[in-house]
Amino acid sequence: MIRVLPLLLLVGAAPIASSPSLGTAEGRCRPDEPGPAILISPLGLKDRTGTLRAELFPPDQAGFLADDNVLVAAHKTFRRAIIPLPAQGPVRLCIRVPSPGAYTLALTHDRAGKPKFDFWRDGIGFPGNPRIGHAAPPAAEARILAGPGLTRTAIILNYRRGILGFGPLG
Numbered sequence: 001m002i003r004v005l006p007l008l009l010l011v012g013a014a015p016i017a018s019s020p021s022l023g024t025a026e027g028r029c030r031p032d033e034p035g036p037a038i039l040i041s042p043l044g045l046k047d048r049t050g051t052l053r054a055e056l057f058p059p060d061q062a063g064f065l066a067d068d069n070v071l072v073a074a075h076k077t078f079r080r081a082i083i084p085l086p087a088q089g090p091v092r093l094c095i096r097v098p099s100p101g102a103y104t105l106a107l108t109h110d111r112a113g114k115p116k117f118d119f120w121r122d123g124i125g126f127p128g129n130p131r132i133g134h135a136a137p138p139a140a141e142a143r144i145l146a147g148p149g150l151t152r153t154a155i156i157l158n159y160r161r162g163i164l165g166f167g168p169l170g
Contacts, residue, residue, distance in 0.1 A: 022072060023080035027056065027079030027080045034149060036099060037095060038054075038150075039150050040094070040153055041090075041154045044123075044170065045157060048087055051085060051110045052083050052093050052108070053081070053107070053108045053110055059103055064136075064139035064142060093107070100148045102146075103144055104144070105126065107126070108122055125157045126141065129156045
């Protein structure tokens with residue numbers, strides 16, 4: 001996942017050990033999830049290899065794409081949902097949210113099955129499908145409003161295009 005510098009400035013936030021499973025228990029949807037949750041339909045997948053990972057962050061710039069361990073230690077919003085990509089058929093990824101409200105969200109297509117974002121191979125997208133270019137969009141452009149039930153959204157994945165930019169495949 002693309003990360004900004006650690007948010008060690010959060011008062012009382014003692015970093016905890018980071019791991020790929022951090023936030024997954026809280027983010028995992030239950031069968032027939034009534035909500036509040038976000039159901040993501042990824043668009044423009046490059047292929048059906050690897051996994052899809054959704055990560056939910058606070059709605060502000062300071063929390064958007066921040067280190068998961070720092071957010072959890074500071075009792076800030078962080079959720080993660082990961083699924084293997086099916087070989088065929090529709091693809092949907094559900095992530096639970098703590099309560100209805102505004103959040104930021106990132107969706108990555110991890111083509112090699114590694115927990116760290118690979119700039120050269122992996123895809124990334126955000127709610128509202130902002131232009132990415134050579135940097136992550138501001139938090140305001142990656143915000144999503146989750147309702148009390150199941151909130152549906154389609155996110156266009158962007159892959160490396162050119163030397164530094166990202167964009168949709170087609």
